[in-house]
Amino acid sequence: MPIDHEFGGQHTEIKLSIVEGYLNAFTTALRPHFMSLWYIDAFAGTGSRTVRTERRGADMVEMPVDELVEQRRGSAQIALDVRPQFDFIVFIEKNRSYVSALTDLAAKNLQRRIVVAEEDANSALKKLVANNRWDDKRAVVFLDPYGMEVEWSTLETLADTRAIDVWFLFPLAGLFRQATRKLTDIDEHKRAALTRMFGSDSWEAELYPDGAPDMFGVLPERRRELNPKGLEQYVQRRLGKIFGAVLTPLALPIDRAPQMFSLFLCISNKSPEAIGLATRIGKHLLDPKRHRIVRSIV
Numbered sequence: 634m635p636i637d638h639e640f641g642g643q644h645t646e647i648k649l650s651i652v653e654g655y656l657n658a659f660t661t662a663l664r665p666h667f668m669s670l671w672y673i674d675a676f677a678g679t680g681s682r683t684v685r686t687e688r689r690g691a692d693m694v695e696m697p698v699d700e701l702v703e704q705r706r707g708s709a710q711i712a713l714d715v716r717p718q719f720d721f722i723v724f725i726e727k728n729r730s731y732v733s734a735l736t737d738l739a740a741k742n743l744q745r746r747i748v749v750a751e752e753d754a755n756s757a758l759k760k761l762v763a764n765n766r767w768d769d770k771r772a773v774v775f776l777d778p779y780g781m782e783v784e785w786s787t788l789e790t791l792a793d794t795r796a797i798d799v800w801f802l803f804p805l806a807g808l809f810r811q812a813t814r815k816l817t818d819i820d821e822h823k824r825a826a827l828t829r830m831f832g833s834d835s836w837e838a839e840l841y842p843d844g845a846p847d848m849f850g851v852l853p854e855r856r857r858e859l860n861p862k863g864l865e866q867y868v869q870r871r872l873g874k875i876f877g878a879v880l881t882p883l884a885l886p887i888d889r890a891p892q893m894f895s896l897f898l899c900i901s902n903k904s905p906e907a908i909g910l911a912t913r914i915g916k917h918l919l920d921p922k923r924h925r926i927v928r929s930i931v
């Protein structure tokens with residue numbers, strides 16, 4: 634009996650299909666050049682996800698539809714299905730019952746090299762990077778948190794390897810909530826979350842610039858002027874300072890406001906060849922037009 638892990642919406646389907654497309658292209662392109670290709674799923678879930686389509690009563694034009702509950706593949710199963718295969722797969726997950734589902738998944742694939750770690754993603758990734766050499770392998774890390782769990786120091790650690798491509802579902806709505814319009818509305822909790830997310834308190838001066846004093850020398854209230862798109866560009870610029878390249882992200886969901894997430898591809902390798910290859914594949918996958926076409930066919 635699979636464990637129920639219900640999350641996301643239609644944007645989850647798009648996100649997973651993009652990551653799947655990238656993983657297949659990644660191992661196909663790099664297999665001839667590297668003996669060791671790794672996949673690291675830092676918020677791994679269970680390997681499957683429960684998708685519930687609500688019951689709909691009959692109306693003038695449509696027949697009634699019963700509630701439908703389906704199990705679809707989550708990122709962990711998708712990674713196992715990638716061909717050519719990854720040589721080594723790491724699943725990191727904090728929730729104990731999800732870890733046991735991942736352990737079952739590993740047991741069904743005994744011929745594969747799989748490690749399941751029950752741990753916080755930030756500490757597990759830092760250890761994994763510190764305990765391995767990175768000049769002889771390439772890896773993809775998938776960061777798919779519910780909220781603002783990813784710390785800036787973790788992103789710096791991944792970027793410093795120069796060997797890892799990072800898919801990061803950035804929680805734009807979470808940032809929007811924490812970075813309130815007025816600086817004075819940011820309490821200690823929000824301040825700590827923003828500093829953890831951006832690695833220092835420089836966000837304060839960058840997002841809430843000082844205005845010019847009025848004729849009496851009084852400074853105006855400090856406010857965030859950036860809208861969600863502006864915040865997304867701010868995040869991209871920040872990521873661009875530590876990674877070799879960061880592609881323009883895909884705004885999710887694609888079909889309705891408000892934007893909840895930005896799906897980023899961050900390339901840690903600084904060589905033009907590595908950036909060129911990842912960009913060619915990633916840009917195509919992240920093109921919003923591609924997803925609108927898919928939607929209209931379905």
Ligand SMILES: C[S@@+](CC[C@H](N)C(=O)[O-])C[C@H]1O[C@@H](n2cnc3c(N)ncnc32)[C@H](O)[C@@H]1O
Nearest residue numbers: 676677678707708726727728753754777779782
């Ligand atoms: C959106 S789900 C990931 C879904 C998964 N990528 C999939 O496609 O099936 C987020 C997962 O991260 C886990 N999680 C939350 N905080 C975590 C943390 N700090 N470290 C590791 N896992 C965490 C949750 O238990 C949950 O399973």
